[in-house]
Amino acid sequence: MSNPHPLAAWLRLTLTPGVGAGSQRQLLAAFGLPENIYAAGHSALAAVVGSPIARTVLEHDTAAAVDGALAWADEPGNSVITLGDPLYPAALLEIPDPPVLLYVKGDPALLSRQSIAVVGARSATPQGEANAEAFATVLSQGGLGIVSGLALGIDAAAHRGGLAGPGSTVAVIGTGADRIYPARNATLARCIAEAGAIISEYPLGTAPLAHNFPRRNRLIAGLAKGVLVVEAALKSGSLITARLAIDCGREVFAIPGSIHSPVARGCHQLIRDGAKLVESAEDILEELRLDTCRTAAPVVPTMGPDDDENAPVIASLGHDPVDMDTLVQRTSLTPEALYAILLTLELEGRVSRLPGGRFQRL
Template identity: 45%
Template sequence: MTEDDLALLRLVAAGGRSGPRRHLLEACGSPSAALAAGAPAWREAGLSAPQVQALRTTGVSATASGWLAAPGQRVVGWHDPDYPALLRRVASPPLALFVAGDIDLLWHPCVAIVGTRAPTAGGRDHARGFTHALVRAGLGICSGLAAGIDTVAHTAALAAGGTTVAVVGCGIDRPYPASNAGLLREVAARGVVVSEHLPGTPARREHFPARNRIIAGLSLGTLVVEAAQRSGALITARLAAEAGREVFALPGSIRNPMARGCHRLIRDGATLVEDPGEIVAALAPVAHALADALRSRLGAPIHGAGSVAADAAGRPLPDDPDYQRLWSAIGHDPSPMDQLLERSGLTTAVASSMLLLMELDGRVVQAHGRYSRKS
């Protein structure tokens, strides 16, 4: 745990509006410098009197520092290059994210799948089927770890060997609902769990609409499977639309009360979808923004034997070792994912993300789960 980590915990604990604290971090460059700047700089950044008082008097809780000291767990602030690029573009992005699991997955192209806590059998089947298909297409699944559709989506993504991101509306160490404690541990071990709340924070009603903006913000688009007229899933959909992301809804029977929220979304302009391929096609343009941000974050250039690796059209490949290893593993004959993983040594999550970028760039074609270079 670094000095900046401890300083960031104090900034989070100050509470109140996040905007002034983000401005303070931008002005000072680091959390420790922000704390050292003192009350005049805090006020100049727009912090309120209660926030200034909290920075003066509030220390770091043993719960938060203990959680952060454990392996595989970290806090990522607004100042950090690992802060997800897509999330920076929402209204009122979080000052910091507490992360359990593989932080790189927060940069993986994802679709949010949300819906009612009391889905019908058909709704569960739809959530499971769309999740499996989107995972096969290289997309991750983001949701809120709630009962119902959220649980089905996370579980199906894990079962399919895909990426899943869980955003919780309480401390990251407080599973909610309690029945999902095992699922939270599994997502943290095989995917990633995030929260904007300090460890130890209990679940509160007002946290969940704010949690939904993170779900929407981390995702290229949001799919609502089933939702009643008054549903938190509709809040996620609205926040996704406000952030400029795509919103999709599944139609249902007019006799199903859990379809009425989806029908309302469709009337209001959401895209009606009947097939997962429609989502993949619609998200291709918006995924380019994430691709550009991801490339800027990737590693150092490779120094080859006097030439830069290029595709068949002569376009240079990104100077990332993993990207070039994967490119070398892809032949002109279609290869399944497991073969590409064996050849490249990459994880499923990393390879899936890069394969999607290659498809969007027109370098690779995918058919029936097999990949080949585009002629």
């Protein structure tokens, strides 16, 4: 006997192994609702997706998986949104392969909010993370949702910024919605589930498989009006998101960085290819013709008063990573004196110590 729950047939269709999203959409286009698919019979289904898939759709037992998903959806804060649900984000219907359903932890209404995606390197520089959080904070305070992928580095910083304003944030993940990956973002994920939304197209329990993460990038690009790339290497997954955004007719923005930084080269490539160079949140709002916010987010925060006793060292640092020997030459200070000043600046959050004995002004 079939499960009478209104989500049961949707879950049965999407939880059947060997029936991909393309076949699912073909069947839905031909028969309408999932209930009609299961009432149609083998011959009718085979005419649409072939006999082997038709047999799998009708014969595979998904009862345990369906019951588990329904139990999860009944928990407070959890929901399952299908293509037939009014809460399904219209923006995703504009991409070539929208998911048939989404598992959501948090507020599903946020999926339809006017949003901007903020993405970038996992191994971001401290300045890159500061830029991502600053931009996301200003945009969220103006009412724009912040969409990202819950990865370390730029993604995490973007989500923190999104949570700082009423625009909030949506995390699109590449695992099941009942899993947190990476574990280091567990606290952040709980905050997003409480004040934003975490979404996944993958069945509950899905492990962090490598091929799922590039695929989820199409949802990050599809949900937003544009994509801001903060830092990215030339082979970064963020460039995949940017290309997908272009394919969906979305705007692409990039923050330029140091010519010496590997995580700036992807942004520079995007800019050469036509992405909009931005230095503030205002640049994005003007390009999107949005009036939600009029306050710019500076790429480089101010460094303090001109009479700061450490101002000469700050000036000698410039804005690129620099090694100790170079700083000694620029400042004419002894290594011991310079180390003491750098330690003070590091404790004040004005300088970051990088791998290889280099330092960078924040």
